[in-house]
Amino acid sequence: xxxxxxxxxxxxxxxxxxxxxxxxxxxxxxxxxxxxxxxxxxxxxxxxxxxxxxxxxxxxxxxxxxxxxxxxxxxxxxxxxxxxxxxxxxxxxxxxxxxxxxxxxxxxxxxxxxxxxxxxxxxxxxxxxxxxxxxxxxxxxxxxxxxxxxxxxxxxxxxxxxxxxxxxxxxxxxxxxxxxxxxxxxxxxxxxxxxxxxxxxxxxxxxxxxxxxxxxxxxxxxxxxxxxxxxxxxxxxxxxxxxxxxxxxxxxxxxxxxxxxxxxxxxxxxxxxxxxxxxxxxxxxxxxxxxxxxxxxxxxxxxxxxxxxxxxxxxxxxxxxxxxxxxxxxxxxxxxxxxxxxxxxxxxxxxxxxxxxxxxxxxxxxxxxxxxxxxxxxx
Numbered sequence: 267x268x269x270x271x272x273x274x275x276x277x278x279x280x281x282x283x284x285x286x287x288x289x290x291x292x293x294x295x296x297x298x299x300x301x302x303x304x305x306x307x308x309x310x311x312x313x314x315x316x317x318x319x320x321x322x323x324x325x326x327x328x329x330x331x332x333x334x335x336x337x338x339x340x341x342x343x344x345x346x347x348x349x350x351x352x353x354x355x356x357x358x359x360x361x362x363x364x365x366x367x368x369x370x371x372x373x374x375x376x377x378x379x380x381x382x383x384x385x386x387x388x389x390x391x392x393x394x395x396x397x398x399x400x401x402x403x404x405x406x407x408x409x410x411x412x413x414x415x416x417x418x419x420x421x422x423x424x425x426x427x428x429x430x431x432x433x434x435x436x437x438x439x440x441x442x443x444x445x446x447x448x449x450x451x452x453x454x455x456x457x458x459x460x461x462x463x464x465x466x467x468x469x470x471x472x473x474x475x476x477x478x479x480x481x482x483x484x485x486x487x488x489x490x491x492x493x494x495x496x497x498x499x500x501x502x503x504x505x506x507x508x509x510x511x512x513x514x515x516x517x518x519x520x521x522x523x524x525x526x527x528x529x530x531x532x533x534x535x536x537x538x539x540x541x542x543x544x545x546x547x548x549x550x551x552x553x554x555x556x557x558x559x560x561x562x563x564x565x566x567x568x569x570x571x572x573x574x575x576x577x578x579x580x581x582x583x584x585x586x587x588x589x590x591x592x593x594x595x596x597x598x599x600x601x602x603x604x605x606x607x608x609x610x611x612x613x614x615x616x617x618x619x620x621x622x623x624x625x626x627x628x629x630x631x632x633x634x635x636x637x638x639x640x641x642x643x644x645x
Contacts, residue, residue, distance in 0.1 A: 268420050269335075270309025271593045271602050277333070277618055278307070278609065279326060282314040282640035285611035297585040299608065305590050307608035308580065313619075314612030314640035321638045323348045328623055330355045330362060335423055339367040342377050352438040363426045365419055365439040372440045383409035386443035395454055397467045404467075415446040476522040477501065477530060480559055481537040487559040488542050490549075495519065500552045505536045582607040583644040612642040 270276045280286055286307070292300035316322045327350060330336050336355065338345055345351050352364040366372055369381015384405055387393050392411065397404030419441045426437050448455070453474070457463040465473070470480035470489065477498075480489045492498050495518060502510045510516055510532065515525045522529055537545065542558050549556045558564070565571055578592040593602055619625040619639065633639045 267306055267308055267310070268416075268593070269423065271605065273603060274309075274335075276310045277329065277614070277622070278310040278312045280312055280314050280611050282316055282612060282637070285312070285314065289611070296582070296588055299582070299585050299610075304582070304585070304588055304608050308578075308590060308605040310606075310609055311614035311618060312609035312612055312642075313615045314642070315615075316638055316640075317348060319636070319638045321633065321636070323350055325619075325623070325633075325639070326350055327355065327358070329618075331359045332622065333359075333362070334427070335363045335365065337365045337367065337419065337423075341380065342366070342368055342372045356436060356438075360435055361430055362436040363423060363430065363439065364436065365423055365426075365441060367415060367419055368440075368442045370444045371442045376444075381443050383412040383443065386411045386447055390444055390447035391451060391454070391465065392447050395451075395465045395467055397469070399467055399469045399471070401467065401469075410450075411443050411447045414450050415441060415443050418446050418449075471530075474523060475519060476526045477533055479530075481534055483537050483542045483545060484540055486542040488537065488545050489557050489559060491555040492519075493555070497554050498522070500554050501533075504548050504552055504554070505533070507532065507536060578605060580605055580607045583610060583613070610642040610644060612640040613644060615639050615641045 267276075278286070284290070286303060288303045288306070289300055291302040294301045296304060315325050317326070330350070338350075343351075346354065352362075352366075355364065356362050368377070369386060370376040370379060387405060387410070388403075390411065393403040393405060396406055419439070422439045422441060426439060430436055454465045457465065457473075468479075472478035475492065478491050478493075480487045490501060492501055498516070498519075499511050502508050510529070515521050516529060540548075546556065546558065560568065566577060571577070574592075575596075576592045576594075577589055579587060579589050582588045588607070616630055616634075619630050619633070620627075625633075634641060
């Protein structure tokens with residue numbers, strides 16, 4: 267989807283009939299499409315191909331001969347047995363960039379295990395460090411492991427395109443959920459690898475910085491992120507708790523971490539005395555990073571979210587006018603083109619066969635009649 271935002275022509279290969287599993291991940295549905303599917307499938311054409319039919323893999327092979335990049339998320343080795351592995355396809359297209367996304371990697375003891383976001387999130391330690399301080403492990407509210415892997419894959423594909431421009435050859439990219447999430451453990455991993463320190467759950471708080479967490483207010487919550495000692499002094503001034511700055515046990519972050527319980531108790535009692543809006547006004551201009559814990563309704567009512575163009579509206583062929591989260595990045599010298607709507611299953615099958623693969627009408631007719639491919643005729 268991100269590559270499509272940047273102008274790539276993206277052809278999504280789906281199974282005839284059911285298509286991408288996420289089409290059924292609902293409710294909610296908008297007409298017959300799940301809101302989940304609509305959220306991550308803009309800028310794609312859909313071609314429905316039966317890979318179990320002897321003729322199906324041949325169509326993919328011919329597409330791979332003409333395309334710059336192939337992205338796949340089958341179990342390692344499965345496409346090879348269909349004649350669609352990297353070594354096989356690179357013989358006819360040496361410049362092909364072949365990006366494999368799997369649960370655990372292309373090789374290794376668990377490479378043949380199916381991997382979903384929740385499994386990799388658990389195995390990588392992400393769930394172990396997420397949740398209330400004295401509570402159970404918690405799955406993050408969105409599929410952060412999936413998203414991180416997609417972002418790593420996007421960057422790897424862009425790097426591979428640049429390398430191909432210099433060297434003239436393609437490459438096989440091994441991108442997987444487990445590696446992506448473990449690499450995102452950052453300081454948590456470093457704490458263990460270098461100091462032998464096992465991680466624990468902290469709720470909204472930070473293990474190594476105090477105060478750096480959410481606080482309950484009279485009518486909601488506010489997050490305060492104190493990154494240095496000067497900011498701590500300013501927090502105390504805003505809260506009318508300047509006496510705290512005179513306490514030797516709070517003068518440095520190291521000391522505040524060591525004495526976190528008493529300090530946080532004092533701060534928590536003070537935050538409860540006023541509303542979130544009042545606190546936000548009082549902190550304005552202080553130089554201390556603060557923000558409310560917004561509901562999703564509040565997120566998409568936020569003036570900065572609107573200004574950043576994070577709500578995109580698209581006309582969908584069957585669901586009508588839909589809204590989806592927009593791209594996160596802007597460029598100074600060009601604007602991203604208007605997005606195309608998430609496709610119906612097989613909406614572009616005939617178009618791709620006709621214009622990309624230059625099949626004749628007779629060949630297309632035979633493929634449709636034999637069930638090798640399927641076309642969704644949008645009225």
